Amino acid sequence: MPINPVVAYSYDPDVGNFHYGAGHPMKPQRIALTHCLVMHYGLHKKMQVYRPYRASVHDMCRFHSEDYIDFLMRVSPQNVQNFTKQLSMFNVGDDCPVFDGIYDFCSMYTGATLEGSVKLNNNDCDIAVNWSGGLHHAKKFEASGFCYVNDIVIGILELLKYHPRVLYIDIDIHHGDGVQEAFYLTDRVMTVSFHKYGNYFFPGTGDMYELGAECGRYYSVNVPLREGMDDQMYMSVFKPVIQQVIEFYQPTVIVLQCGADSLGSDRLGCFNLSIKGHGECVKVVKEFGLPLLVLGGGGYTKRNVARCWTYETGVILNEEISNEIPYNEYLEYFGPDFNLHPDISTKQENQNTKQYIEGLKQMVHDNLKQLACSPSVEMQDVPPDLLSLDNTEEQNPDITNNQYDNDKRIEANNEFYDDDKDNDKDEGIIEV
Numbered sequence: 001m002p003i004n005p006v007v008a009y010s011y012d013p014d015v016g017n018f019h020y021g022a023g024h025p026m027k028p029q030r031i032a033l034t035h036c037l038v039m040h041y042g043l044h045k046k047m048q049v050y051r052p053y054r055a056s057v058h059d060m061c062r063f064h065s066e067d068y069i070d071f072l073m074r075v076s077p078q079n080v081q082n083f084t085k086q087l088s089m090f091n092v093g094d095d096c097p098v099f100d101g102i103y104d105f106c107s108m109y110t111g112a113t114l115e116g117s118v119k120l121n122n123n124d125c126d127i128a129v130n131w132s133g134g135l136h137h138a139k140k141f142e143a144s145g146f147c148y149v150n151d152i153v154i155g156i157l158e159l160l161k162y163h164p165r166v167l168y169i170d171i172d173i174h175h176g177d178g179v180q181e182a183f184y185l186t187d188r189v190m191t192v193s194f195h196k197y198g199n200y201f202f203p204g205t206g207d208m209y210e211l212g213a214e215c216g217r218y219y220s221v222n223v224p225l226r227e228g229m230d231d232q233m234y235m236s237v238f239k240p241v242i243q244q245v246i247e248f249y250q251p252t253v254i255v256l257q258c259g260a261d262s263l264g265s266d267r268l269g270c271f272n273l274s275i276k277g278h279g280e281c282v283k284v285v286k287e288f289g290l291p292l293l294v295l296g297g298g299g300y301t302k303r304n305v306a307r308c309w310t311y312e313t314g315v316i317l318n319e320e321i322s323n324e325i326p327y328n329e330y331l332e333y334f335g336p337d338f339n340l341h342p343d344i345s346t347k348q349e350n351q352n353t354k355q356y357i358e359g360l361k362q363m364v365h366d367n368l369k370q371l372a373c374s375p376s377v378e379m380q381d382v383p384p385d386l387l388s389l390d391n392t393e394e395q396n397p398d399i400t401n402n403q404y405d406n407d408k409r410i411e412a413n414n415e416f417y418d419d420d421k422d423n424d425k426d427e428g429i430i431e432v
């Protein structure tokens with residue numbers, strides 16, 4: 001991957017306007033907060049920013065059942081009483097409530113992940129970013145854990161058209177159960193999840209002995225952690241495990257789910273990671289130089305979610321950004337310090353002993369040694385892409401800067417500088 005990778009960043013201005021309901025911890029507004037910071041830090045100038053495709057029923061039914069997607073399309077708070085039987089059948093209720101625009105919300109975040117996969121398949125970018133995606137709990141026939149449609153599974157299915165081996169990495173505090181379950185019987189996708197496990201913590205899966213089955217045996221890797229996990233100990237297990245997984249599995253593309261509920265002080269979390277510690281995982285994965293799809297996920301203290309994903313956007317772009325949050329329309333959310341890296345640690349004791357972590361690493365290593373070699377795929381016809389990336393709209397020749405071209409344009413480092421800040425000076429260009 002080049003030093004300055006081509007990054008495709010998707011954002012739908014409508015995706016942050018949905019509301020799960022009063023008191024519900026999932027706040028789609030965190031996506032609007034994140035995008036606001038990304039813009040005010042000027043990171044959008046270094047990326048291809050685009051309004052993503054919206055997934056169709058057909059797209060969602062590549063993984064989910066038609067009955068379930070049809071239900072999501074038709075149900076609303078106004079007619080919910082007509083769907084009593086389906087509510088229990090599809091696990092929709094308290095954790096996964098019916099809210100206005102539920103299908104549109106699913107269509108937006110799923111379409112953005114799907115388009116990111118298509119862009120990677122077509123070599124249109126090195127890294128695709130969709131902070132609204134990463135909803136890893138949704139199952140084939142039901143909603144789960146605030147997730148209705150599993151955009152990750154649908155994105156991976158698209159990547160499998162071009163890639164023989166997809167590596168999925170999950171750093172959300174909750175186990176990536178929906179993705180693991182979808183690919184439990186195949187060696188084409190390796191799922192690796194680092195998560196809190198035990199004491200009835202949701203979703204209750206992700207034991208180290210969940211290894212996959214049949215053709216997929218040893219292709220599910222779980223790293224069950226205890227509460228209080230800090231940066232240093234997290235990296236002591238994350239780096240070696242990912243290094244070994246890459247060596248043994250030799251993936252051709254990586255999907256990274258960056259759930260921010262593993263940060264300290266998260267409303268539903270119990271880890272103690274700092275924003276820089278969480279971002280270090282992104283840095284480690286990015287440095288392998290493989291095509292990369294980066295997704296959001298959990299995260300329930302929205303000001304810290306926005307801080308984290310903005311910082312990680314900078315990491316992806318190799319851009320150092322100031323700790324001082326620039327003035328923006330959501331500034332009051334980031335008080336009283338108005339910093340990108342406030343102290344978010346808690347007094348929670350780290351329950352992970354060195355002995356326990358060493359045992360986990362050894363077990364992962366022993367299981368990976370069971371893999372004979374990285375699986376290959378027989379030659380076959382590649383199915384057509386689900387969507388065309390060509391801009392089908394006829395551009396007005398009289399408009400030199402139409403929106404589509406502006407979105408694709410990435411500004412040079414020195415575009416708005418002169419005098420001592422002119423970056424050309426750093427590149428050996430002599431002023432005359």
